[in-house]
Amino acid sequence: MAAPTISEESVHEELAAPEPEIVDDEPRKRELHSRTLDDVLAAVGSVLGALGLVWVLYENVLPTSGPLGFFVSWFAVFVMMYAGVTAMRHPRVVMADRVVSAVVHAFAGLVGLCVLLVIGYTAVRGAEALIHVNFFTTDLSSAGPLDPLTVGGVLHALVGTLVEILIAVVITLPLGIGTAVYLNEVGGRAARLVRTVVEAMTALPSIVAGLFILTTVVLMAGFQRSGLAAALAISVMMLPIIARSAEVVLRVVPGGLREASLALGASQWQTVWRVVLPTARPALATALILGIARGIGETSPVLLTAGYTTYLSFDPTSGPMVSLPLMTYQLSRSPELVDQARAFGAATVLLLVVLLLFVVARVVAQRSKTGR
Numbered sequence: 001m002a003a004p005t006i007s008e009e010s011v012h013e014e015l016a017a018p019e020p021e022i023v024d025d026e027p028r029k030r031e032l033h034s035r036t037l038d039d040v041l042a043a044v045g046s047v048l049g050a051l052g053l054v055w056v057l058y059e060n061v062l063p064t065s066g067p068l069g070f071f072v073s074w075f076a077v078f079v080m081m082y083a084g085v086t087a088m089r090h091p092r093v094v095m096a097d098r099v100v101s102a103v104v105h106a107f108a109g110l111v112g113l114c115v116l117l118v119i120g121y122t123a124v125r126g127a128e129a130l131i132h133v134n135f136f137t138t139d140l141s142s143a144g145p146l147d148p149l150t151v152g153g154v155l156h157a158l159v160g161t162l163v164e165i166l167i168a169v170v171i172t173l174p175l176g177i178g179t180a181v182y183l184n185e186v187g188g189r190a191a192r193l194v195r196t197v198v199e200a201m202t203a204l205p206s207i208v209a210g211l212f213i214l215t216t217v218v219l220m221a222g223f224q225r226s227g228l229a230a231a232l233a234i235s236v237m238m239l240p241i242i243a244r245s246a247e248v249v250l251r252v253v254p255g256g257l258r259e260a261s262l263a264l265g266a267s268q269w270q271t272v273w274r275v276v277l278p279t280a281r282p283a284l285a286t287a288l289i290l291g292i293a294r295g296i297g298e299t300s301p302v303l304l305t306a307g308y309t310t311y312l313s314f315d316p317t318s319g320p321m322v323s324l325p326l327m328t329y330q331l332s333r334s335p336e337l338v339d340q341a342r343a344f345g346a347a348t349v350l351l352l353v354v355l356l357l358f359v360v361a362r363v364v365a366q367r368s369k370t371g372r
Contacts, residue, residue: 024298042085043102050078079103100267118163122347133308136349140310145336156329160227161353161365163316164306164323165229167297168238170293176227176242177284183243184250185272195247201240210234210301218305225307227316238291247286249280289358296354298324324350 055075058064080101086095086351128137128149135153179198183191213233217223253276259270277284307320308330315321323329324346331343 001033003316023138038089039086039098042089042362046078046082046085050074050081050277053077053081073316075106101158104304110274118238118360119351122344126341127342128341130348135342135345139312140342143310145334147197147338149338149341152342153182154324154327154342154349156310157322157346158349158353159314160321161296161323161325161350163314164227164231164234164302164320165292166368167228167316168234168295169288171231171235171291172238172242173288176239176287176291177246179239179243180246180250181272181276183247185268185276196241198243201236202244203298204237204240206298207300207304209233210304212236214304216371224318225305225320227306227321230321231316234295234298237298237301238295241294242287242291246280246284247289249283249287250276252283253279265305285362289362292357293354296357297350299329302326303329324353335338 010297051074054070054077058070058073074235079099079102083095083099086098090098123130127166132153134150136158137155138151139156140152141156160300183195183198184187193281199248213229213236217229217232218225223229255278257275258271261275266274302323303326306323308326309320309322313319313321328343328346328350331339331346334340334343
């Protein structure tokens, strides 16, 4: 039997045939966030170009002036120039991503700058008082508005703030977490009403809370203005914050943990106490921080309920008890520069106390999370 022969024409046809195309059906990811040197120069050039253009037009050509309008115009021109420059080198999707990213970063930087300015201004104005040791170890019982900063301090206000916040935490922490457990774990016909009341209390003006405690506790019940009355007013402000934050935290706990606990024969109370709350403990500490941050800086409630004094007092049930916000408010109204320096010093101490409480709570929550 003869073997098949391969002609030269068929060989040439096979060699000349085009190679089959490889079709890549896998979608390619668009590179939106990569930055090259040209992209950085485009952003910097847009900032400088917008600055020069706005300075020429806003300050020299147009009949306008003022720093606020200048910065707003500068930002608007920068966005337009940056969009145009980016559109010349990239697709529309990349251009939109770059412009939106620039706007978001600018607004975030503006918020951070405002916070830094407030903290920096307060610290600089209060530094004159903070450099004296007596400012932290004495009260104002022996200091007058004409006495130098070497006399008197904020010890009474610091103690009053800590005592009032401690009482408020003792009141609001079980009530807030209990409300969150009821809304998220128990429910019922009254859950919607309770949730509505808690949400309404979140937007309650602080002056209303102070008037409520002043009317019901001080005037009707016959209690005197004291640290306890101020703590009750602060509790009214802290309770909805802790309750709402704790409810959101409990919703995040996986439902499988509850089902496993119930399947092993645990009751609903045991499931909540031994499974749900320990799992959410670190986040519940954050909810407590939010409540303390709301209550520790309140001035209106303590202004109506605590009374003002320059003496150190550890008893929250008898006599006025001043706090750092109230001391700041009272001394800032004085025309004397010494009292104003003490007011800014008290405000700086309040910021440091809030920062310290935040750090301690985060450390405790982290240790609880890791089980150490």
